[in-house]
Structures are given as structure tokens and as C-alpha cells.
Amino acid sequence: MVETVTWQPLDRDALAARLARDIPEGWSVNLGIGIPTLVGNFVPPEREVIFHSENGILGMGPAPAPDKVNRWLINASSQYVTLRPGASYMSHSDSFALVRGGHLDLCVLGAFQVAENGDLANWARSDDDNAPAIGGAMDLAAGAKRIWVVMEHNTRSGDARLLRRCTYPLTAKGCVTRVYTELAVIDVTPAGFAVIDMVPGLTIEALQERTDAPLALP
Amino acid sequence: MVETVTWQPLDRDALAARLARDIPEGWSVNLGIGIPTLVGNFVPPEREVIFHSENGILGMGPAPAPDKVNRWLINASSQYVTLRPGASYMSHSDSFALVRGGHLDLCVLGAFQVAENGDLANWARSDDDNAPAIGGAMDLAAGAKRIWVVMEHNTRSGDARLLRRCTYPLTAKGCVTRVYTELAVIDVTPAGFAVIDMVPGLTIEALQERTDAPLALP
């Protein structure tokens, strides 16, 4: 099949911005490492969103100017951040009690794979990874009210990441509620994946070709 | 048997003072309702003992002068207290985490009965008490490193309170390590009760007569 490319994938910033559009004022949100962290740059400060970091910060603001760095104020990705008025500190145990207790409206995570039943795989590419870096991802995946995944639609070698079943070790079962890729926004529903947005010009058929699990239009 | 009364029982204040003598500097201590509360009056302020109250105070000082009352500062017996320098506040959940986690060196409790295996009964005089007031006694009894009981040696009708086995419902099993009465100080040992002090003039035979469980001298 010859496909006429009449559409453009989103770049990382545009993808982060696309996701940021959907975060309403008042939500408490944790942003994972990678593209998720970029999301914070696209939530305008006048839209009050309360950003949480696992290392005990609630109410983070954007990165500081280079000459205004507070070396005691880093996020869970070890990046310097600022505090918004209204911010507060807590210990690691209180911070994860908050996570595990379902008090975050949203956590945005990167992923290797997402399955149509909402299963998430984002910490190991193989069962043989015997010394992985898990951090807080399993706690966040199991705990937040909503898990939105932001990832590239396909691997570098072109394999699908939106699958019938994950082939990599799971981070959590059935936790993902929405996926943002450079091509589309896809809800995870009881009936499987449902495409709710695509980049202009892209067809559902072209998207399906790049996707292992069946896609529905809502 | 005719007994020559050549000894005097301690009054409440003397009993509290006797117990207070045995609390070393540096201990963290919770005092229950009743005679235990009096113990605080007999620890001189220069001997630094850290008094805890279940409602979230660590580092209580003595009662305030009547014109210096802070209505926001009460202990677990609902009495006005003061703060010592070095005091801190915590929530109820943190306060009982501290209790349950074994961080108190000592809790002094009143009791109805103590058994020679350390069982404590201090919340109900009958299995039929279907609406009791338990408060924090079970948590303290199960959690503190040491439980010292302070109580009258006998009931008003003359029955023994130091028993082979408690007949009242238990507060906790095997928790009591020492008992202070107006007549004696008695350790709870793996072999049962061992008298370590008596009021002057009292004989072990006279004390045994007032006690259900066998008493040993250490």
C-alpha cells in the first residue's frame, strides 16, 4: 500500500502542549521523567494546577533562572524547580501515602507499551532485567486517579507500542486511561482503544496500521 | 491472726512521688488518667523527662497558673498543660504511630487488676460492659516499652488486684512490667511477682495476705 503523507507528527514540545491542553485548573498532577516533565512548561501559570513531586513537594513551579537556583529544591527527576505560593513540603512516606491513597487527579508517565486493557509497561524491556530502575512509577501507576501515558506511537524499529497485551514486564495492571502519541490521543475504554483525536490529515486506517490492538472511533 | 499495724500506706501523692523517683532523665513517658497524671508533679523540672500526650503533644510541662491558661493546650485527660522548650506537636495518627511503634520508654497506667503473667485489666469491670471508655489505653499498653501500673493494692471491699489471672476483660496481655501500690513496688518477672520495695515496717507475709498471686522477694 502506498500512503500519501499529508500529515505531520507532533514534535516533543507539541505533544507535551497537546496533553497540557487537557489538564483543567485545580487538578493535582504528577509528571514522570522525560516528555511528561515537559508538560509543565505548557500549563500557563494563571491556570492553577498543583504539581506534585514524589520527593515531597506539592505546588511546584517552573524551572528557576540559572542564577536563582535553590540547590535544596529538586523534583523527582533531579531537576531544579521553584515553589508556587501555596506550596508545601512533606516526607517521602507522606508523599507516597498521598500517591497510593488516590489523591492525585492525574499522573503522566512515559511507557514502552500500553495494552488495550490499560496494562502499563514502562520499567523494563525484558524479564531478564534483574537490576531495574523502578523509582516511584509503580506507586504512581497503582495510585493516581488517572494515568495518562505520553509516548512515541511506535518503537524506533517501527514496532507497535499500543498492543493487545503487553510483552514487557508490567508496571501496573489496567491503570492507563489515556494515551498521547505524536499521532493521536487514544482513550482506554472497557471495549479497548478509542481514538479521540488525530493529527490533521491522518486517517484511522493509517493509524491502525501503526497499532497492534484494534482502534475504534468513539 | 492479729496483725500489729506498724506501717503506713502511702497516700496518693506519696505513691506518685515514689514512682516518679524511678523515672530517669531522658525517658519519654506517657501518663494515664488518675494517679498516673500526678506523677508529673514529682519529676523535678531539672530532670528532663519528655512527657507525651496521645492528643499530639511531646514535651509537656506542668499545669499552668490559672491566669496563664492556653485553651488550645490540653492533655489526654482534658487538663490544661504547658509546653517545655523542645516540645513539638503532631497529629493523632503520628502520635499513635509513636505509641504503637514502641518509642515511649514508659507508660504509667491505672488498673483494676494485674496478673502475675503481666496481663492488664483496666477498662471494664465486667464482660457485660458493652459501651466502655477505652481511649488510648490499649494502644499504650500494647505499644510502650514498659508499662508500670499504679493502683491501690486492694479493692474497696478488700479483694486482691494482684492476681494469678485477671477476671476482668484484658487491656493487653503480658504487658505490665512493674506495679506500684500504696504498700509495695512489685516487678513482674518471668517467674511471677517479685517484691522490690515495701513501705517501712510491712512484712512480706502481711503483703502476701493482701495479694492473690504468690509474691517472691527478688
Place this chain on the structure above:
Amino acid sequence: MIDKSVRSVAEALAGIKDGATVLIAGFAQVGEPRALIDGLIEQGARDLTVVHNTAGRGREGVARLIGEGRVRKIVCSFARSRGSVIFEEVFARGGIELEILPQGTMAERMRAAAAGIPAFYTATAAGTKLAEGKESRVFNGREYILEHALPGDVALVEAWRADRWGNLVYRDAGRNFNPVMAAAATLTIVQTQHMAELGELPPEEIATPGIYVDRLVHVAAGDPPLKN
């Protein structure tokens, strides 16, 4: 702009349903959200399960809520105690269910609800009458019982200072059950003695972050009543 403050106690309490589980903070009237309790009586919800340290004392507050026949079940650590006159009378005629919990177990069951822990083991009450009917298990030679999370549909909380995000600071021993109850309920309603500007409360001192708070009403209730 996030602003959790509402204009009246009635607005703060709107929508509480019959049958709700209501966590009511405070310890011996210190840090007790009395205006919200009175408002709940006005509001009218019935058949409530109330979690509070006592079964009410005197004739006001939780005692009055019970007296008005609105509490199906009370969960507390002190039931029969000095001044629990209304509870006694209602309980004697079978008008209220009672669940007695050790105070620390009550606090920890709410902390578990807040922290996403459905159940935990504790040595408190093991081997006692209160352990009857509860699962027990031995760890390292000691007996523990299994206790379950105790979540609230609603929490009523009193703060000393609050900002529009719902960040709370408490005064002295007024903290007590307030933070754990605030975190353990689906709908957390706060009466605050003072309102602060956003950013005014020190980030190190905030004992309840606003994430746990839903509605906020300014009630300058003043000091707790003097005890005799």
C-alpha cells in the same frame, strides 16, 4: 483560580447524603468543628455513621446530633464516659449502634484509608475482647490482629489558618484528629478561624496540604470553652 472557600456553613455542607459516614475531628472540644456539626444538624442528613473520639459529651455538638436521632452508628474510643448522657439514653433504648475502637487503631484505620492501604496488622487489642471476630496472625512470635481502612464520605475539620487552596495550619493541640480525618474522606469540609493569603502559610508548617480539602468556610469561633 482555585478557591475552595464558600460563603456559609450551609453551602459548605450542601449535598451530604443520608447514610453517609462522617468523620468529625477534635479532642475534648479543642480543634472541634462545632459550627459544622451544628450546620450538619440544620442540613438534615440522617442515618449517619459518625466517627469521633467520643460518643458526645454534654448536650451540644456530637451529643446533640445523636440526641436528634440522626446517627445510626457511632464509631469511637470513649463511649460511656463522664458527660455522655445523651448517648447513654439513646443507646439504652437501642437507638444507636456502637463500634468501640482503641483510639490509635481508630486513627490508624483512617490513616490507612488516606494512604491506600486496605488493611494492616496491629498488636493493639490482640488477645482482648475487642479482637473477637477479627483475624489474627503471629509475626515474630507476637500476635497481631488485622484492621481495615476506615474511610469517610465526609470529614468535618477545624483549622486555625487556611488559604484558598485549602492548605491548613492548626493551633497547638488543635491538630489532633484533623489532619488524618481531612485526608481520609472523599469530601473534606473545613471551618477555619482565620483566612490567609495564598503563600502566607510557611511551606514547612502546612500540616494539611490543600489537596485533601474540598470546601472551606471562615468561622471565627474563638477559643474553645474554658474547662472547670
Place this chain on the structure above:
Amino acid sequence: MIDKSVRSVAEALAGIKDGATVLIAGFAQVGEPRALIDGLIEQGARDLTVVHNTAGRGREGVARLIGEGRVRKIVCSFARSRGSVIFEEVFARGGIELEILPQGTMAERMRAAAAGIPAFYTATAAGTKLAEGKESRVFNGREYILEHALPGDVALVEAWRADRWGNLVYRDAGRNFNPVMAAAATLTIVQTQHMAELGELPPEEIATPGIYVDRLVHVAAGDPPLKN
């Protein structure tokens, strides 16, 4: 007079035994008790179980402790990650045991140890490879796994300010694992950037009360190193 301060790092660390479980706080070098870690290397205890968020990064701190062959087992949430060069090498040749935990489960297991809870249920990691060999149980239709308390023989902690009772205040994100580790160990050793007079630390702000602290050494370590 209670005075938990000692004169040197060596004195603070005296008596730590071979085979001890050592909780080491800090998150990405913020709030990390580096002077105590270096002191532990000097002190000489071997065969340690170390609980720390990572398996060490770079060549200093926990990484160096591992590199010197003093750690029998590392319990962490990040093992293989950027900069974990020493761990990688020691692990590859079978020179260290590894227990990987989700970060929140690690924190909560220590909180349980501090709070007298031998075990609790959590949904974190349920249904994943990390749940293999762990008990699981369904509550309200959801699967949870049983996790056990994780107590330390020793905790190494960094505070911003401390008084002679061992009351601690932390700075900004320097709080992290410090309070929970301080509370979860039998012997809690603190390095503090500043000493305060007793009564100087506000009772509302003390994040670790002195009851959890055993020894205190003044180390004006300064700000954490600048990240690039």
C-alpha cells in the same frame, strides 16, 4: 540535661556492628548525610544491608561504600540507572545482593516499622513481576500484596537545624526520606547543618521529634553540589 550531641562523626558512628541494616536518607544528594556515609566507610562495619533510594551514583557516598565491598545487600528503588557504575560492576560479579522495591513501598515499609505495624497490604506492584513470591489478597474486588515492616538497626540522617533533644527541622526538599528513616531505626544518627538552642525550633515545624533521634553531630556541610 538531655544532650544528644557528640563531638565527632567517629563518635556518632561508634558501635555500628557488622551485619547491621543501615537506612541512608537523602534524595539525589539533597538531604543526604554524606559526612556520616564517609564516616561509616572509616568506621569499618562490613556485611551491611543498606536501604537507600538508589544503589549509588558516581563514585562517592553509597557508591563508594559498595565499591569498598562493605555492602552485602542493597535495598533500593533505582538500581541500574544513570551513574550507577560501581554498583553495576560489583553486581555483575555477584558481589552484592539486590532487593528492588517501588519507592513508595520502600517508604511505607519503613513507616510501618516505625509505627508498630508488622505488615500491610498495598496495590503497588500487585500483578507485576515484583509481586512474585509475595502473598496477595483481594479487598473490594482489587488485588493487593502483603508487605512487611522494614526496620533499621541504624539510620543516617541529615537535618537543617537540630536542638540538643534531637528535634529536627529540614530544608526544602531535604526532608524526603529523613523523617521516616529517623523513626524506623533502633539507633538514629543525625548530621545537622545548624545547631539551635532548645526551644528555638517552632513546635509546629519540628518534622522529626527528638524521641526518634539518638546521636547528633554538627556538620556544616553546605549546599548540595550543583547539578549540571
